Amino acid sequence: MSVLSCTDLRVVIGSKTILSGVSLSIEVGRITVIVGPNGAGKSTLLACLAGLRAPTSGSVALEEAALSQLNPRARARRIAFLPQTSEIAWSVEARTLVELGRIPFIGARGQSAEDRAAVDRAMAAAHVEAFEHRIVDTLSGGERARVLIARALAGEPEWLLADEPLTGLDPAHQLDAAALFRRLADQGVGVILTLHDLSLALRLADRIVVLADGGILADEPPATALTPEVLKRAYGVEATLTQGPGGPLIDVIRRV
Numbered sequence: 001m002s003v004l005s006c007t008d009l010r011v012v013i014g015s016k017t018i019l020s021g022v023s024l025s026i027e028v029g030r031i032t033v034i035v036g037p038n039g040a041g042k043s044t045l046l047a048c049l050a051g052l053r054a055p056t057s058g059s060v061a062l063e064e065a066a067l068s069q070l071n072p073r074a075r076a077r078r079i080a081f082l083p084q085t086s087e088i089a090w091s092v093e094a095r096t097l098v099e100l101g102r103i104p105f106i107g108a109r110g111q112s113a114e115d116r117a118a119v120d121r122a123m124a125a126a127h128v129e130a131f132e133h134r135i136v137d138t139l140s141g142g143e144r145a146r147v148l149i150a151r152a153l154a155g156e157p158e159w160l161l162a163d164e165p166l167t168g169l170d171p172a173h174q175l176d177a178a179a180l181f182r183r184l185a186d187q188g189v190g191v192i193l194t195l196h197d198l199s200l201a202l203r204l205a206d207r208i209v210v211l212a213d214g215g216i217l218a219d220e221p222p223a224t225a226l227t228p229e230v231l232k233r234a235y236g237v238e239a240t241l242t243q244g245p246g247g248p249l250i251d252v253i254r255r256v
C-alpha cells in the first residue's frame, strides 16, 4: 500500500519558522483533512507533500523513496496538486485547461485516444462537460473550481492533494465534490485536503490533522480530533460539537 510521509519537516522562510517537527504517514484509500487557523502552514505542508516545495530540513517520501529523488514528470504522474482556485486565471477553453492535467503522460506524438478518454472521464466526474468550450476566465469561481478538480483528475493520480477545494462552491456542489473525493478514496486514491469548514471536515475526513503554530496539535479520527480544547488552542475560540441531521456540526460561540 502506497504511503506518503514526511519526517521532522521544517520550513523556514526568511526569519520565520513556518513548520517545525512535522511528521506524518498517510495511506492511500483514505481522506486526510488538514485544518488549522490562517497562517498555520497548511498550504506550505501540502506543497511539501506534493514535492512542490523543498523543506528547509526533514524529508518527504513516497513509499520508500525520497520525493526529491523522483523526476518531476514521474512525480506529477503519481501526485496531482490542486492549488487554491484564486491562483489560476487563464484565457483558454476549459477542456484545454483540463488537458494540461495529462501533460505528464503525453508523448512526442501528442494526445492519444487514451489521453482524450481520460480527459472525458475527468470532466464527467467533476460535472464540467457543459463548459468544454468556455473560456476559463468567463466561468464563475465555483465553475472554475470544478474545472480545476477535473484537471487534477485527468492524470488519474494515485494521490490528490487539494488546497481548499470546496471554497467558493455552493452547498450542492460542495456535496458533489465531497462525494467525488469519497469515491476516489474508495477507488484507492490517497486524498489529502485542506479545509476551513470544520463541520465539513468532520463529515468528510477519515483522519483530521490540526496544524497550529507550525506544528501538529492533533492527528486523530474525526470522532476525537476537534475537541473543544483543541479548537480553543488552535483557533482561540469557544466552540461546541453537536450532532445535526446531516452529521456533526461545530458551533463557534465566541473568541476566548
Ligand SMILES: Nc1ncnc2c1ncn2[C@@H]1O[C@H](COP(=O)(O)OP(=O)(O)OP(=O)(O)O)[C@@H](O)[C@H]1O
Residues within 6 Å of the ligand: 013, 014, 018, 036, 037, 038, 039, 040, 041, 042, 043, 044, 045
Ligand atoms: N514566500 C513567503 N514569504 C513570507 N512568508 C510566507 C511565504 N509563504 C508563506 N509565508 C507565511 O507562512 C505562513 C504559512 O502560510 P500558509 O499559506 O502555509 O498558511 P495556511 O495555513 O495555508 O493559511 P490560510 O488558512 O490563510 O490559507 C503564513 O504566515 C504566511 O504569511
